[in-house]
Amino acid sequence: MTSHQQCDIVCVVGARPNFMKIGPVMRALAGAGITAQLVHTGQHYDPAMNERFFTDLNIPYPDINLEVGSSSHAVQTAEVMSRFEPVLDALNPRAVLVVGDVNSTIACALVAAKKGIGVIHVEAGLRSYDRRMPEEINRVLTDQISDLLFTTEGHAIDNLAREGIDRERVHFVGNVMIDTQLHNLERAVPWDASLQSAGIDPARFAPEGAYGVLTLHRPSNVDDPAILERLIATLATIARELPLVFPLHPRTRDRLQASGLDHHLSEAPIAVLPPAGYLEMLGLMKDARVVLTDSGGMQEETTALGVPCITLRENTERPITIDEGTNVLVGHDPKRLQAAFRDVMDHGGKQGRAPQYWDGRAGERIASVIAQWLGHEPRARATG
Secondary structure, eight states: OOOOOOOSEEEEEOSHHHHHHHHHHHHHHHHTTOOEEEEEOOSSOOHHHHHHHHHHTTOOOOSEEOOOOOOOHHHHHHHHHHHHHHHHHHHOOSEEEEESSSHHHHHHHHHHHHTTOEEEEETTTOOOOOTTSHHHHHHHHHHHTOSEEEESSHHHHHHHHHTTOOGGGEEEOOOHHHHHHHHHGGGOOOHHHHHHHTTOOHHHHOTTSOOEEEOOOOHHHHSSHHHHHHHHHHHHHHHTTSOEEEEOOHHHHHHHHHTTOTHHHHTTTEEEEOOOOHHHHHHHHHTOSEEEEOOHHHHHHHHHHTOOEEEOSSOOSOTHHHHTSSEEEOTTOHHHHHHHHHHHHHHOOOOOOOOTTOSSOHHHHHHHHHHHHHHHSOOOOOOO
16 A cells, blocks of 8 residues: 655564564554654565564554565665655655664665654664674664664663764663563464464474474574584484474575475474464463574563573674573584573573563653654755
């Protein structure tokens, strides 16, 4: 659907991680009387999954879909920019709100900044300090050109201060992803229902109801066959002690098949599922003994749920999940991975607590700040 009704804020989503962050913000903006339109760039576009996310999370369907699709980072970023500019000309918003760190985030922020339109970044200041990660570049650049920066944790405030960001532009509001989690916890799909829908008998797979959840998709883990083989072989060994539920990312599936490593999945108690919807994944995490992942968001979600998380990365842009939460980093070292798993099985794994403001009200705090900001910011006039 395409709409050209002018609004206060244009909200942007581009990829799956954005969907669970935009819902609480848009609900809160509406509650504060701020008009907003939702633009989906189509950076990640799976019609079935998109439909499920908007339905599951009660997100309004996008007013505009740019349908950019997949490509190289440069081509995709450029395509988003060229398609987004006419949208701003038509809508003439007072600000563009972007979330997270995908290519659409920096692309739309750049277009807005160059047109003199305010930029609002939700989930600002997170840093892995690994410039090999494209997301890190997107985070740093977006923060530099943002007028309002909303942070999830204290580390992010310190990072922005070191980078010379004016403290008056930074607001510590909490984590909108946790807003979504708490809002939907009672609606989570039970783990055994997800297995049954994939044709797997939960009673045979995990007779005592104990299982772990595995997700794996980052290039640093799946693109090098040697690294992937070490990881999958170790995870298969772990699965023989604790069955693993593995919603399989298409990228990972392709790499496993191309490297001839997919046999590990069939030779161990690993329940391979298709990519899970939000409510299915929430149900899987909620009742898991442990989550093994290279996802950024799942580090936060497991901390909020109090579920031990073993992160298959050497660094994290979410250090509060280690300092206060249930997260431990092991990289792709089999010994570190096995040791962390042993701690879970023998001692219950790392204990933690929900960080400050991870209370389900981050969206409300964001809307309150934006309402105040709009009250004294002159309306930008789109050019071009």
